[in-house]
Amino acid sequence: MIIEELSLLSHKNVAYKKGEVIYSPGQQPRFVYFISRGQVRMVTVNGDGKEFIQGIFKKNQYFGEPAMLLSKPYLAYTIATEDTSLILLEREQFLSLLENNREFSVEVITTLSKRLFYKSMMLEELANEHADHRLRTLITYLCKELKPDEVLPVTRQALADMSGLRVETVIRLIKKMSKTGEIKLLRGKIVKQ
Template sequence: MDIQKLIEMGCPVRKYPKDSIVYEPGSQPKNIFFVKTGEVRMVTVNDDGKEFIQGIFKTGQYFGEPALLVDKPYLAFTIVSKPSEIVTVSKKNFINLIKTDAEYSMSLIKVLSNRLFYKSMMLEELANEKAEHRLLTIINYLFNDNPNGESLSVTRQDLADLTGLRVETVIREVKNMADKNLIIVKRGKIYKT
């Protein structure tokens, strides 16, 4: 979806500082959100305060549509990871886009299907107790989502939050995977072999 088109439709753009919350679990969806610039993470938080990342949304991506489509409260926090500009699209405008823009509708189906695939993959991985396997699966998934061959722009903490592992385990396993030539690590960044 062309974000400029949304702005021309009159959808407001709001600036969010790092660590601000876009929406919280339990709140009723009224909008979906397109990231014009920046990055947002969707997380659930356990009773001990540990975050589990459900998704990361970057420039050009959007979030919040599943809850809006099924008219159910949000299940997770969305927290701004980097200072961001976010375009807010009302439910009425969003439904109108789906009805009138076939290309956008097909794109939405693909996005939702990819997210469903990711959730299914992660459920299977969380059942697997081997940390290396979990990490390799998420790293390969993230590389497939980033086909330019660039390094992954995730921290060790992000990998821990994505896999349900401890940061110390991630650090150790990333080093072990690099030693086994399963990944390349240069200056702390992860590259595909």
């Protein structure tokens, strides 16, 4: 769905500054959020304050639909990782869009399926005690969407937060994987081979 078309459906365009929380766990959902500019991360936080990244959403992507569709409270924080503009669609608008736009409905099903696959894969990996296997699987998964020689747009801290590892462990493993040729680095960034 093109963001310009969504602007016509909704009168709710909201800007968030970097670091601003969009919603928190326990809040009741009211909208599906479409990103017209910026980036958002979805995180859960454990009792020690450590973040675990559930997802990163960029321009032309959306989030918040599972909780809204199920009328269940949010389970995670969503935080703007840079200055971000969102188009907010209320439940009725979103459901109407699903009902009247087959192409969009298929896109939503595909997106939800990809997210479910990712969560299942990560759950299996988190149960694996071998940090190198866990990180290798995550990097391989994230690189699938990239073109050859395209840079993986994820920091080492984000990789740590996504895999449940310490950033120092991620840095050490990336160096090791680069030396063995498992991954390619360009100016310190991981690139798809």
